[in-house]
Amino acid sequence: MNFIQDTLINWYEENHRDLPWRHRPTPYQVWLSEVILQQTRVNQGMDYYLRFIERWPTVADLAQASEEEVLKQWQGLGYYSRARNLHKCARQVVEQHGGQFPADFEQLKKLQGIGDYTAAAIASIAFDLPHAVVDGNVYRVLSRLYDIDTPININEGQKLFADLADELLNREQPGLHNQALMEFGALHCTPKNPNCLLCPLQAQCLAFAHQTVMQRPVKLAKVKVSTRYFNYLVIRFEDSIYLHKRSGNDIWRNLYDFPCVESETSLSVDEVIATAQFKELIEDKPFTIVKVSPVFTHKLTHRTLLAQFIELKLEKKLLQIETKDLFLTPETDLGSFPIPRLIDLYLTT
Ligand code: SF4
Structure with missing residues (x-):
């Protein structure tokens, strides 16, 4: 294990939030939590997650619900196409995979509403498969650690960061590594107040050395049409x-x-x-x-x-x-x- 991987996991074990979907999660729980968290912050998301799990403890239960029931439960999160996809995906898992999420990144991506990020999260966290996740937290931490000024919202940047995240991935514990990197970005290397002075990666952090922390990551302004x-x-x-x-x-x-x-x-x-x-x-x-x-x-x-x-x-x-x-x-x-x-x-x- 290299120093950065090691440090991230040690930091995670001491500092991570105790969230319900982190207790030996099933693929269903990982998927559900990821879809909900794409819509809202952790605190509000937790209530929704618990209500969903209580009402539909397995993906098969969710597949049996009507779309209307799912939309009702989703109410307040907005972006209702996500709720419809959630429901369709549950049905696909039951109809095409016998009620079990496939332990395969490409197969996961074929399911309704599952893109690279969610597929990598399920594959790594639920199945310990070596797929690196890249979300906003990961972009921020990597762009700072390696002081990268390539914009994260252009194709070149997305490819560069995906490759870098893959290179840094701890292949022995990919699920733990991904969660540690995301949590480190969410709690420690935050957008506005990164705790650089007490950072276990300070000596490795190039943006800290170059005093460019607050300029990372770079995002191109959207062109007004x-x-x-x-x-x-x-x-x-x-x-x-x-x-x-x-x-x-x-x-x-x-x-x-x-x-x-x-x-x-x-x-x-x-x-x-x-x-x-x-x-x-x-x-x-x-x-x-x-x-x-x-x-x-x-x-x-x-x-x-x-x-x-x-x-x-x-x-x-x-x-x-x-x-x-x-x-x-x-x-x-x-x-x-x-x-x-x-x-x-x-x-x-
Ligand atoms: S030194 Fe600061 S910018 Fe660098 S990883 Fe640590 S918290 Fe993030």
């Missing part, structure tokens, strides 16, 4: 159509689309026609509305575009088109211009 409303004008004159060459410094630079009235909210056709931008584009020439498309949704990383295409017919040519980066081209040539996906979507729908 904004919505933009594009009211494209598909303007035809005889057999030709007005195209717009995009010259701005954005991802569509040098692509071609149609003249557009952008708005901050969704606009009706009448509202588009009433805008100053529309009047300027159309130069107050007489026009006929031929067709209005449904709204197309186009999702980009940082924004969602909602676009409608208003098809117009002009009797007279537009004059001041160069200043608007517009030109008239035969409609049959449309296919020769590079166009954004959104325009392609409209043209091919």
Whole structure:
């Protein structure tokens, strides 16, 4: 056993909370406690756990309950899809595994609502199989111990921390090790007040040495997705159509689309026609509305575009088109211009 593994287990044996699901837990009890604790804090979770266990002592009992009863018992925890999954999972365990949770990580993951974390918790705590758990506590402790600044909420970070947790796993006592690491994060190496001065891992802790404890773990701020409303004008004159060459410094630079009235909210056709931008584009020439498309949704990383295409017919040519980066081209040539996906979507729908 290495020093960190050893220290974590010693610390756990002296400091862990005495929780009901820690007394020689069955796979059912581990699973139930993990699902409940994903929803709430330990204190409140304990009441729910005890009520569930009292009412349905085994997974077979839970499988026999109606969904409504399970939802009722779950009431107050929120996120009801978790309760439905709990119930479905209990039924799967009974129907597919004779009422016993499978002692296999991959098989566990096939059950309703069980992902990597819960499967690793059941496999290690209930069956002592060597699977490392990675929850918020584990991210924090590992990022501090090894002073890692890779964000925990990007794929690269998740892979890195999963590999590291696996490397650190005590393969002789994986269940105990996982619980010790999580409990150490929950009670000692806490987000806001880690007890570094009295920490048994202080000498090994790189973030403590580099004074970066409070900057670990690193989490990338969620990018706010904004919505933009594009009211494209598909303007035809005889057999030709007005195209717009995009010259701005954005991802569509040098692509071609149609003249557009952008708005901050969704606009009706009448509202588009009433805008100053529309009047300027159309130069107050007489026009006929031929067709209005449904709204197309186009999702980009940082924004969602909602676009409608208003098809117009002009009797007279537009004059001041160069200043608007517009030109008239035969409609049959449309296919020769590079166009954004959104325009392609409209043209091919
Ligand atoms: S020294 Fe501080 S940051 Fe490092 S493991 Fe201990 S409590 Fe956590």
